[in-house]
Amino acid sequence: MAKSEIELLAxxxxxxxxxxxxxxxxxxxxxxxxxFGALVRRLEADFGASCEFERDTQDSSxxxxxxxxxxxxxCGTRIVVCVSKFGSLAEVxxxxxxxxxxxxxxxxxxxxxLGDLATVEQALADLGYVSVPEELLxxxxxxxxxxxxxxxxxxWWARFFGTVW
Numbered sequence: 001m002a003k004s005e006i007e008l009l010a011x012x013x014x015x016x017x018x019x020x021x022x023x024x025x026x027x028x029x030x031x032x033x034x035x036f037g038a039l040v041r042r043l044e045a046d047f048g049a050s051c052e053f054e055r056d057t058q059d060s061s062x063x064x065x066x067x068x069x070x071x072x073x074x075c076g077t078r079i080v081v082c083v084s085k086f087g088s089l090a091e092v093x094x095x096x097x098x099x100x101x102x103x104x105x106x107x108x109x110x111x112x113x114l115g116d117l118a119t120v121e122q123a124l125a126d127l128g129y130v131s132v133p134e135e136l137l138x139x140x141x142x143x144x145x146x147x148x149x150x151x152x153x154x155x156w157w158a159r160f161f162g163t164v165w
Contacts, residue, residue, distance in 0.1 A: 002121075008132055012156055015087045016143040021159075022061055023085040029056070032063055035127060036083055040066050042123045043081070047072040047116075061085055062161040068120070074113035077106070079120055083129065084160045090129040091137055091161065092120050102135040137161070 044051050049072035055064035068079040082091045094106030106112035124131050137157035147154035
């Protein structure tokens with residue numbers, strides 16, 4: 001079941017630890033990698049295509065990304081799934097993060113099929129990920145961590161998917 005915006009903001013606040021910007025205290029790299037591998041395999045099976053991926057991102061709170069190729073989607077636009085090192089958070093985007101103002105806009109502009117989005121969201125839910133809409137992640141960050149050094153405009157995306165160094 002999808003979480004409401006209020007529930008998602010509460011979760012983001014709960015996961016926010018100003019002492020640990022890159023990964024949470026009890027981060028299990030091996031378990032995160034296994035779960036991510038399962039996500040890649042699931043999306044490849046669901047879309048019938050090989051998916052490129054990046055994993056174990058250095059100096060970032062993002063663990064990795066899976067790219068569902070454009071030719072495997074109804075609208076011909078690739079789907080990118082970003083996975084955070086925090087709390088199994090995930091984000092689904094058409095083309096790339098920031099290419100659209102979220103999945104609603106991507107759908108309205110003909111770049112994202114709702115069936116494809118539902119397929120990705122179901123895979124995330126089945127594997128225990130919490131999907132956070134890009135629109136919410138792009139809202140102003142209001143937590144205790146100091147992000148000014150890492151982002152011109154601190155957002156929840158910068159906190160849980162951005163580069164920290």
